[in-house]
Amino acid sequence: MNAYFRCINGCETYPLNEVIYQCKKCGDLLEVVHDVDSLKGKSAEYWRNTFRERRAGYKFPYTSGIWNKKEWVNPLMDDKYIVSLGEGYNPLTPIPAIANELGLSNLWIKHCGNTHTGSFKDLGMTVLVSMVNQMIHKDKKNIKAIACASTGDTSAALSSYGSYAGIPTIVFLPHNKISIAQLVQPISNGSIVLALETDFDGCMKVVQEVTKDNTIYLANSMNSLRIEGQKVVGIETIEQLDYNVPDYFIIPGGNLGNVSALGNGILMMKELGLINKVPRIVLAQAENANPLYLSYKKDFKEFKPVQAKKTLASAIQIGNPVSRDKAIKTLKVFNGIVEQASEQELADASAKYDRYGMFTCPHTGVALAVMEKLVKDGRIEKGSSVVVISTAHGLKFANTKALYHENKLDGLVSKYANTPIVLEPDPEKVRKVLYEKIK
Numbered sequence: 001m002n003a004y005f006r007c008i009n010g011c012e013t014y015p016l017n018e019v020i021y022q023c024k025k026c027g028d029l030l031e032v033v034h035d036v037d038s039l040k041g042k043s044a045e046y047w048r049n050t051f052r053e054r055r056a057g058y059k060f061p062y063t064s065g066i067w068n069k070k071e072w073v074n075p076l077m078d079d080k081y082i083v084s085l086g087e088g089y090n091p092l093t094p095i096p097a098i099a100n101e102l103g104l105s106n107l108w109i110k111h112c113g114n115t116h117t118g119s120f121k122d123l124g125m126t127v128l129v130s131m132v133n134q135m136i137h138k139d140k141k142n143i144k145a146i147a148c149a150s151t152g153d154t155s156a157a158l159s160s161y162g163s164y165a166g167i168p169t170i171v172f173l174p175h176n177k178i179s180i181a182q183l184v185q186p187i188s189n190g191s192i193v194l195a196l197e198t199d200f201d202g203c204m205k206v207v208q209e210v211t212k213d214n215t216i217y218l219a220n221s222m223n224s225l226r227i228e229g230q231k232v233v234g235i236e237t238i239e240q241l242d243y244n245v246p247d248y249f250i251i252p253g254g255n256l257g258n259v260s261a262l263g264n265g266i267l268m269m270k271e272l273g274l275i276n277k278v279p280r281i282v283l284a285q286a287e288n289a290n291p292l293y294l295s296y297k298k299d300f301k302e303f304k305p306v307q308a309k310k311t312l313a314s315a316i317q318i319g320n321p322v323s324r325d326k327a328i329k330t331l332k333v334f335n336g337i338v339e340q341a342s343e344q345e346l347a348d349a350s351a352k353y354d355r356y357g358m359f360t361c362p363h364t365g366v367a368l369a370v371m372e373k374l375v376k377d378g379r380i381e382k383g384s385s386v387v388v389i390s391t392a393h394g395l396k397f398a399n400t401k402a403l404y405h406e407n408k409l410d411g412l413v414s415k416y417a418n419t420p421i422v423l424e425p426d427p428e429k430v431r432k433v434l435y436e437k438i439k
């Protein structure tokens, strides 16, 4: 079984253990190509059973939902170099009360943030760091550190997986633009943390320059190894639905790698005969960072980067997304829709679903707001089944949530604010208030 990098324009291929992120001929992005014919040598039934059996046991590396699908993700990995922190196997939670309210047959949230560092970035980072680990120790490549630019979650994942494997990591963060919870992760894991006085797009430029020196390996999502791990999200979700393909997947997007990962995984399932139809994919953007939405409005005929404005969905505050061509390609294949959500809409949507026992991050709020918008205007038909991809754990954004509930978010009115009731410790007074509340 084999796999290799190929330029997305098809001009050249490269081995997976080469330190390379862009095509040497045209400069465009690379993608990982799998030997689908040899994978087809095994039946759909074989793959379904294998995935199920691996999940039922405790054998490394199948303790990871990503390496559960090793042959589909990176068949060239030796198990002994795999760096895993038990990522994947994320819960898929039905929300019947809201499905009912909206007239959907089913609504699920796929919790990709229930993972080691609290975001879906772990799903791809295990693949990237494992491969680098193998390149250092097996292929004897001279790689001294791994670096990334980040809106917070990529750096948290990189620092954690890197330090677990004993590989130094360097993270470039936009100064004062990420949450405390996100900043404290790479600091705790001992990364070299550089806070640059710019935004994400500015950090991206610097890290691309610095990693031209091949001894510092680039971990951004333009590195398509990560996409191979993230690809498992759609596969695992459909598996959890016993191979009943939902009508829609809704996913928030910033740098736009994850949407193509989602699409690639589903296409692989179809090619290998595990499913016979595909869902539509909806890409949700924050109105304050919406270049793909603007391009979609013009049928993708042009794409203009924007200056991203501040958004509560800080991980998608990106104006010049690196993986835009991959995303557009995926959206065309999946009859895709791009829609946006305002700050008010994303904050309220996030808070609304929390009232149903969730604890959603602002990016998930963007996806939820967009989903409700499409259901209400009929673009998602009544009776549809819908999966919303939740990208991070709400605890990373506890500060934003606290401000929301205190009604202190700039320019917003918090529809679902819930504030603590301050009382004297007097049982009579407490009882009076309680009976008022629960009557």
Ligand SMILES: *Cc1c(COP(=O)(O)O)cnc(C)c1O
Pocket: 119, 120, 121, 153, 154, 221, 252, 253, 254, 255, 256, 257, 258, 259, 315, 316, 361, 363, 391, 392
């Ligand atoms: C990285 C990230 C996204 C955006 O994913 P892209 O692949 O850049 O589109 C969305 N939500 C969260 C929480 C993220 O960390």
Ligand SMILES: [Zn+2]
Pocket: 007, 008, 009, 010, 011, 012, 023, 024, 025, 026, 027, 028
């Ligand atoms: Zn090329």
